[in-house]
Amino acid sequence: MKFETFQLERQQSTWENKVDYNLSESGVHPGSLKTLFDSEFIEKIVNTELTYGFTEGSHELRQSIASIYSGADPDNIQAFNGSAEANMVAIMSLLEPGDEMVYMVPNYLQIYGFARGLGVEVKTFSLHESLKWQPDLDELEKLVSEKTKMICICNPNNPTGSVMPKETVYAIGEIANNVNAWILCDEVYRGAELSRKECTSFWDIDYDKTIVNCGLSKAYGLPGLRLGWSVSNKQYIQDCWATHDYTTIAIGRLSDMIGAYVLNADNRMKTLNRTRDALSNNLTLFQNWVNTFDGKFKFIPPDAGAMAFAKYDWNINSSELVEKIRDEASVMLVAGDWYGMDHYLRFGYGATASVLEAALDRITPIFKSL
Numbered sequence: 001m002k003f004e005t006f007q008l009e010r011q012q013s014t015w016e017n018k019v020d021y022n023l024s025e026s027g028v029h030p031g032s033l034k035t036l037f038d039s040e041f042i043e044k045i046v047n048t049e050l051t052y053g054f055t056e057g058s059h060e061l062r063q064s065i066a067s068i069y070s071g072a073d074p075d076n077i078q079a080f081n082g083s084a085e086a087n088m089v090a091i092m093s094l095l096e097p098g099d100e101m102v103y104m105v106p107n108y109l110q111i112y113g114f115a116r117g118l119g120v121e122v123k124t125f126s127l128h129e130s131l132k133w134q135p136d137l138d139e140l141e142k143l144v145s146e147k148t149k150m151i152c153i154c155n156p157n158n159p160t161g162s163v164m165p166k167e168t169v170y171a172i173g174e175i176a177n178n179v180n181a182w183i184l185c186d187e188v189y190r191g192a193e194l195s196r197k198e199c200t201s202f203w204d205i206d207y208d209k210t211i212v213n214c215g216l217s218k219a220y221g222l223p224g225l226r227l228g229w230s231v232s233n234k235q236y237i238q239d240c241w242a243t244h245d246y247t248t249i250a251i252g253r254l255s256d257m258i259g260a261y262v263l264n265a266d267n268r269m270k271t272l273n274r275t276r277d278a279l280s281n282n283l284t285l286f287q288n289w290v291n292t293f294d295g296k297f298k299f300i301p302p303d304a305g306a307m308a309f310a311k312y313d314w315n316i317n318s319s320e321l322v323e324k325i326r327d328e329a330s331v332m333l334v335a336g337d338w339y340g341m342d343h344y345l346r347f348g349y350g351a352t353a354s355v356l357e358a359a360l361d362r363i364t365p366i367f368k369s370l
């Protein structure tokens with residue numbers, strides 16, 4: 001088993017804590033226990049015994065998560081260490097070497113690289129900039145066949161921030177149903193919509209072979225808790241639990257407790273609104289900065305998430321440009337190359353407004369000199 005380098009994460013884990021300004025992050029700036037929670041809840045955390053807890057997630061946590069998805073109950077939920085683990089366990093639980101997966105691009109590429117490392121045959125279908133980063137459903141329909149075991153989606157999308165309308169979500173459900181394929185949808189950016197209207201979840205299509213993976217890292221701005229989950233049919237949840245026994249045993253005890261609190265129906269919107277406020281304020285700031293480059297950037301504003309995926313019109317390779325900016329300005333951006341799309345840059349605009357402003361000021365002279 002040989003895994004290709006996961007360029008985005010390799011670069012982030014090497015550099016994100018070394019630069020002065022990290023604009024490679026796709027979530028909002030996280031809060032601390034002290035700034036986010038009241039003293040009564042903090043006292044409860046402080047007094048919690050640090051046991052293993054529950055592999056599948058405590059009943060309270062799974063109850064909170066289930067309340068997000070209509071008709072779901074705690075037995076439809078499995079908790080994981082981040083959505084990344086939920087993705088990995090889904091592939092390990094359902095696919096064999098030689099199986100065929102159909103995968104949306106551009107995309108985060110964790111599932112892509114991991115599945116290929118396991119010997120899965122991965123075919124791609126595209127989101128098109130000319131369609132405002134939506135898929136061409138005819139293209140998808142032609143690509144899938146009886147051989148397709150799984151269709152993988154990321155919605156809202158990383159890196160474009162596009163959100164598929166309800167009709168597209170349901171149409172993909174039909175395409176999967178026609179060939180009896182699983183749908184695996186990574187919805188880690190759901191809840192971070194700039195419109196403040198939560199987008200349609202693939203859970204809503206009510207197709208039995210659907211797995212929705214999500215987590216606290218992006219829309220909830222709490223990546224350090226490493227808490228993710230799968231919502232799916234009850235048999236899949238039992239099966240992936242058995243795989244989970246082999247991976248990380250359980251999520252962190254404190255993450256389970258904090259997750260149950262944050263995702264509880266009484267508290268959830270408070271956290272999401274904090275994210276949405278930060279995003280709308282910062283997107284205006286970023287758009288104003290882009291406008292100072294007289295059309296050198298072409299950029300469709302995201303519908304969700306703290307990422308802006310911009311095409312640039314300078315004659316320099318995106319990895320070279322990102323290295324130059326990192327070395328000369330100590331600012332980290334994401335190269336389009338890491339998504340297989342040169343001449344694009346992904347800007348994370350979810351930092352605090354003052355940090356975002358300072359970082360953009362720092363890199364302005366480099367772009368002006370190109």
Ligand SMILES: Cc1ncc(COP(=O)(O)O)c(C=O)c1O
Nearest residue numbers: 082083084108158186188215217
């Ligand atoms: C689409 C997508 N899925 C999963 C992850 C990993 O998220 P987590 O921190 O929840 O494991 C990321 C991180 O950037 C992502 O963009």
